[in-house]
Amino acid sequence: MKIPPFPIPLSLPRLSNYPTTNSHSILTRIVRHKQQEVVHMRRQQSFEEIVQWAEDMPICQDFARALCLKSDKSNSGFPSSRPSLIAEIKKASPSKGVIRENFNPVTIARAYEQGGATCLSVLTDSAFFQGSFANLWEVRRRVALPLLCKEFIIDAYQVYLARVAGADAVLLIAAILPEDKGQRLLSLIHSLGMQSLVEVHTLAELDRVMNWLPLDMVGINNRNLEDFRIDISNTQRLLAARREQLDRQKIPVISESGLDSPTALSMVSKAGASGVLVGESLLKKPDLEQAVKILLEFPKK
Numbered sequence: 001m002k003i004p005p006f007p008i009p010l011s012l013p014r015l016s017n018y019p020t021t022n023s024h025s026i027l028t029r030i031v032r033h034k035q036q037e038v039v040h041m042r043r044q045q046s047f048e049e050i051v052q053w054a055e056d057m058p059i060c061q062d063f064a065r066a067l068c069l070k071s072d073k074s075n076s077g078f079p080s081s082r083p084s085l086i087a088e089i090k091k092a093s094p095s096k097g098v099i100r101e102n103f104n105p106v107t108i109a110r111a112y113e114q115g116g117a118t119c120l121s122v123l124t125d126s127a128f129f130q131g132s133f134a135n136l137w138e139v140r141r142r143v144a145l146p147l148l149c150k151e152f153i154i155d156a157y158q159v160y161l162a163r164v165a166g167a168d169a170v171l172l173i174a175a176i177l178p179e180d181k182g183q184r185l186l187s188l189i190h191s192l193g194m195q196s197l198v199e200v201h202t203l204a205e206l207d208r209v210m211n212w213l214p215l216d217m218v219g220i221n222n223r224n225l226e227d228f229r230i231d232i233s234n235t236q237r238l239l240a241a242r243r244e245q246l247d248r249q250k251i252p253v254i255s256e257s258g259l260d261s262p263t264a265l266s267m268v269s270k271a272g273a274s275g276v277l278v279g280e281s282l283l284k285k286p287d288l289e290q291a292v293k294i295l296l297e298f299p300k301k
């Protein structure tokens, strides 16, 4: 077995000063930058070699199954009031700047695990979130929980990199994957033994991704990635419209972003979410293990 020289020493392009007019949403800026990043990375580390390493990686964990096993089920087999937690490791965000100064991904991962998180999400974007694939790899080496690679995936190269860094699942964002690009990347993710969390924000996006097969998990983002506004009733809205279809196809739904209290978790869980993805509200607390425990301790009904 060939061991990849992780962390692969990839230097990334500097962020250009794109004009920040309203006509350029933050998502557009991120995607433009990703395109440059991929070109840069491909020049430094050959695609063929990454593919080889990916093929030699140990088997992945079943991310979706871990989430569904952990979430409380009522007798009907559907989630009742306690969703599973995917706890997110992110240092900064474009809207909030630095969220956690004292940032050690492995220390954070261990605290989340001790607190009762089911899975972890690791931001790998460096330009906007101050993350890295090296962080993902470090967490993989030291913590056993299933890991989601939180990246703006637009190219196969990033998917192989996620696999080599130890991801069990990879985020795909419907809003940045036009036409059949999402389906192609999803098939690639599956061929490497990983799963995908496919993220939507609108009903139109949800309907579009329901045609990508087979879906492992759908993420409903409560944050609009164009302007960063949060509205946690977005999860309820989309589930109210398509819950039957999602349940029928047994696709677990994860509510993402802006969730900061047991009440908020209970709300999205009642709407039908099996899991929640939480970052900022935890990362702002000094004691992360305690913060997770408090978040997960909500009235059982």
Ligand SMILES: O=P(O)(O)OC[C@@H](O)[C@@H](O)c1c[nH]c2ccccc12
Pocket (backbone or CB within 6 Å): 088, 090, 150, 151, 152, 173, 199, 221, 256, 257, 258, 259, 277, 278, 279, 280, 281
């Ligand atoms: O920190 P929050 O508000 O708890 O949100 C976590 C997660 O949902 C958010 O980081 C996120 C959701 N979709 C994304 C896509 C890219 C980067 C980040 C994200």
